[in-house]
Amino acid sequence: MREIFRAYYKPNEEELSEIWNEGIIVLDTNTLLNFFRYTPSTRDEFLSVLENLRRSLWIPYHVGLEFQRQRLEVINSTSQAFSKITSSFEKAAKDITATLNGYKHHPSINRKELSDKVDELFNTLTENLKFQQEVHGKQIIGNGDTDQTFIRITELFDGKVGDGFSPLELESIYKEGAERYEKQIPPGFKDSSKSTNQYGDLILWKEILQLGAAKKMPVIFVTDDTKEDWWQRQGGETQGPRVELIDEYWTHAERRIHFYEPLRFLEYAKVRTNITVSQESLEEVEEVSNAASRARRVLRDRQSHLEAQRNNLLVIHAQGSGRSLDPVEIEELETQYEVLASQLLSMETHLHMRKAEVDKLMLGFNVDDSRIDLKNFGRDIAERRDEINSLEKHMKTQEVQKKRMQHKLRRARNTDPGLSHGEKKRLMSIEEEIKEVSLALEDLDNG
16 A cells, blocks of 8 residues: 555655665755855855765756846845845834824823833844844955855756756746646646746756656755645645655656755754754754745735735725715714724724733743742733734724725715726725735745
């Protein structure tokens, strides 16, 4: 049974030993580009492991090409991060100040005291970030550190790059890719909406299959791509590579292909090479990989939210306009809408505060700390979470009411079947942001 359904079974210790002893190690583009994201110590330890495994290394031509194309962009993005974080600090400070200004006549809130503390906090953060930027400029960019990394990677794969495909072969792969993506045959179908390089994953996979057919050797594939067209997922957990990919490689090579994410690969490889890799380096490799995954998740959530906003705007417009209310009715409706919007803003602020309190309590929690009264701690957490749940439910109800009032106001004000100037402006803004988010997702998926 294991032989017939081999793709559904993880390799045992004997099989793993055979794969590591005889196999070819293939790295994807993201894994190579991550070396420009690691700190020097982590990069050096990881590269030392790979240098020890040099005889087994190989990369597809497409991986090498994408690495060359994206290397400078990744290096530049590490420098741009400082200005982006600074902008985030400024925006956060303005948002907090605006929220505080909304409570000018609150009997208990001391706006000046809070504003001064906010200014002090963000000034400290900005100064700290400036110092880190100076260190980055001197130690990473200024002393040619990135050039040294580029040279080491170049030497590592000298004579170990695939031949690639001819234009005619690529055209055939594109045609096959369109059919595979339609049937959601991995890999690459999650990239079907990309404007560029939508067949990149399929091209590198085809090169791996070609290698397997020629060499009849097992392969270790190291990828930082966590999408569902490479990995089998159940209940949010990764269960291993897609069984279709294991079977397809076996059909070509009659040997096994085994997948690793960079952290797991490094953990196994350091044991086999007897090269010291610090726990800090392992944690950083995991952090860099997780950061990309988190960024993809946030961007996809934002993309869905924007698309929902766009569709809602179009649906409301499509429903048409009704009779116009008289000026008094419109004024009353506008007043009700403003009150409701203000209440929602206040509830949102309160919700953020309660969530921050829970996070702070959980962050300071230590089960071994004798000073903590576990019973009271659990009660405090439960009470805050109950309040959070209650607030979220109430806000959902109020949001529905707000949308209904907004719709009624639009219908009352506008009898023109075309979009109003404000609606057109809002729709254009949403479309532009959707485009930006889509491009950011493509950049992440490409490297």
